[in-house]
Amino acid sequence: MHRFEIRVRYGDVDQMGWVYYGNYLRWFEIGRAEMLRSLGRTYREVEDDLGVLMPVLEARCRYFHGARYDERVTIATGLLDHGRATMRFGYRILGEDGETCAVGLTEHCFTTRDARLVRPPAMLRDLLGLAPVVDDGLRAQLGA
Amino acid sequence: MHRFEIRVRYGDVDQMGWVYYGNYLRWFEIGRAEMLRSLGRTYREVEDDLGVLMPVLEARCRYFHGARYDERVTIATGLLDHGRATMRFGYRILGEDGETCAVGLTEHCFTTRDARLVRPPAMLRDLLGLAPVVDDGLRAQLGA
Amino acid sequence: MHRFEIRVRYGDVDQMGWVYYGNYLRWFEIGRAEMLRSLGRTYREVEDDLGVLMPVLEARCRYFHGARYDERVTIATGLLDHGRATMRFGYRILGEDGETCAVGLTEHCFTTRDARLVRPPAMLRDLLGLAPVVDDGLRAQLGA
């Protein structure tokens, strides 16, 4: 799976002292953007050059261990599966000591700027054919 | 189900012109806090007076229709189910014209401030016995 | 000055237990949007009907007393002053017990959607002529 490191910032943490649960979805967004970039294209190009948006149909996150302020976390991202008109990414968030903080998935469709559903453009389909896939451990944890 | 209205703010919306997908989890938090308040207690009291935290074990959201800037959305919240040591809330986000923007759930456990798992305190168990439950439509949509 | 109440949410508070300092600028945005609404129009209409944006040129905030989780805070908003091409709003954030949590200001210009500077449209100029102005105490605190 593709790996990308980020650091937990002060504003990410709530008064429990752990990262606020909604912020993990932002990390998932970073994970899929950086995975795409590692394949040679960017989501900005998908939007700007192809005129295609990838809105989220579903997001899930299971939380195991809260990340803390200033911790260096790793976002591991892979393709979970795809149909003709949708695709799903899987994510594992790893803390500094390698333990799993959270796992999750997002499902996406493809639309034009005026929100009409379309098939994924060939460039994107080809690109995602090269994407790393989620490992079996993550697939099992996601039950999906 | 308990209903609470909020307004979409400028910073909530991304460049697609719809509410950023991670922000719905914040709305779920508002929904369960206000449902608890409507029953006569607050989550702040649960933390401060009982010393009990309710961290999130899992969150799911399915997105149907993006909410827009300045739209008045309704957060409908209900109890989905509970076990001896966990409980789940269900949520429906309704747009101004009554259509469903999103549905979701959160699962929670109960811990002390130093993160030891505990049973829910009696006050909270009694309170949640009075909570509105999710309607059958939402239960079916959540598949849970 | 125009007054609008909001409640501090869990995700707004950092691990110090006080509202994260950047979130006050979001409250200023809420304050000026609701002040405009109280005058009979909305910022959404300004953007959608007039095609005019009001980007922020400058923002300042002085912090006196941190707001806490679940606290009910009041955003007091007024017009600070305006020139031919810019205008400034002043804000006071009041805690539940009436003490001042923070004061601040934002300065705005007017642009088309493609970022060309324009004069404020007549509708907006007329409207803002009706806006409440900041009180002398706030003006002094802002030193502006």
Place this chain on the structure above:
Amino acid sequence: MHRFEIRVRYGDVDQMGWVYYGNYLRWFEIGRAEMLRSLGRTYREVEDDLGVLMPVLEARCRYFHGARYDERVTIATGLLDHGRATMRFGYRILGEDGETCAVGLTEHCFTTRDARLVRPPAMLRDLLGLAPVVDDGLRAQLGA
């Protein structure tokens, strides 16, 4: 001045297509945390080991040019000045092509965990004596 690069994420951008104005204060936080780290210590250590917090007394930001989605921005951070009980940092946010997106400052005091004002601990004072200072151009732009 100390330089640190970050990338603009989807959720950072509002429907104007530019970074939401409140998010720059988060970047200032990143800038001062990373400047401190570059000097050999971390803000987490200041809080955890010394028991000292550095709450913000004032924040200012002037906006010149909005940063866009996926843009790589540089946060330049330096010490602006300090008194016996307070200190100020200055910041310049640079876009990918080197233009200035924004400049700003934050003023901080030093407190114990229970919010009593204290002098900065010697370790911190020594450390900040080594910190890069803001350049004259920034000082002039900040008018401070």
